[in-house]
Amino acid sequence: GEDVEQSLFLSVREGDSSVINCTYTDSSSTYLYWYKQEPGAGLQLLTYIFSNMDMKQDQRLTVLLNKKDKHLSLRIADTQTGDSAIYFCAAKGNQAGTALIFGKGTTLSVSS
Amino acid sequence: GAGVSQSPSNKVTEKGKDVELRCDPISGHTALYWYRQSLGQGLEFLIYFQGNSAPDKSGLPSDRFSAERTGGSVSTLTIQRTQQEDSAVYLCASSRSGTSSYEQYFGPGTRLTVT
Numbered sequence: 001g002e003d004v005e006q007s008l009f010l011s012v013r014e015g016d017s018s019v020i021n022c023t024y025t026d027s028s029s030t031y032l033y034w035y036k037q038e039p040g041a042g043l044q045l046l047t048y049i050f051s052n053m054d055m056k057q058d059q060r061l062t063v064l065l066n067k068k069d070k071h072l073s074l075r076i077a078d079t080q081t082g083d084s085a086i087y088f089c090a091a092k093g094n095q096a097g098t099a100l101i102f103g104k105g106t107t108l109s110v111s112s
Numbered sequence: 113g114a115g116v117s118q119s120p121s122n123k124v125t126e127k128g129k130d131v132e133l134r135c136d137p138i139s140g141h142t143a144l145y146w147y148r149q150s151l152g153q154g155l156e157f158l159i160y161f162q163g164n165s166a167p168d169k170s171g172l173p174s175d176r177f178s179a180e181r182t183g184g185s186v187s188t189l190t191i192q193r194t195q196q197e198d199s200a201v202y203l204c205a206s207s208r209s210g211t212s213s214y215e216q217y218f219g220p221g222t223r224l225t226v227t
Contacts, residue, residue, distance in 0.1 A: 042220040099160060
């Protein structure tokens with residue numbers, strides 16, 4: 001089955017760019033997601049990308065997908081202290097109702 | 113509009129007792145998912161409901177876990193004879209059907225502690 005891997009921690013300074021990386025194993029994964037979880041809160045859908053796309057930009061967020069290497073990244077420009085959270089990468093197959101397969105999450109710590 | 117809601121937000125129970133966790137999906141969302149988030153295992157899929165179809169129970173870890181969805185809306189996850197390893201945050205998500213079915217929106221979760 002699908003396996004999604006992420007590095008566990010990332011520490012950056014306020015104003016820098018953050019890049020969170022993710023790899024997945026199932027080449028048939030059609031949808032790839034980034035979720036954000038703040039302390040004590042649920043998962044917030046940040047952005048997603050279809051497997052037929054290379055890049056998606058949404059304000060300060062840029063998602064890059066290398067389908068050949070099964071590598072996904074999330075870049076946060078001008079990182080702020082409010083971006084400190086756990087970021088989860090997730091993959092989903094094409095069939096309706098397929099569950100999301102999550103990575104273990106990357107804890108982003110932003111220092112001022 | 114209103115998001116996915118879950119209740120209770122926290123539940124402490126004694127080992128061996130049964131618990132019920134509730135999820136109210138976003139209005140109009142026909143698909144509903146339960147996930148479990150625990151320290152050792154990360155986020156794991158438990159069960160999926162779509163309309164009136166038979167649920168996909170492939171993620172339930174044991175027969176102590178069951179879920180139902182009444183009237184295609186509210187869902188209840190029941191854990192019988194709770195064990196300490198059941199301690200986790202239980203998350204519910206919902207999505208539309210059709211072309212937007214890839215967007216799953218999560219509730220705030222129920223933190224279950226089994227003592």
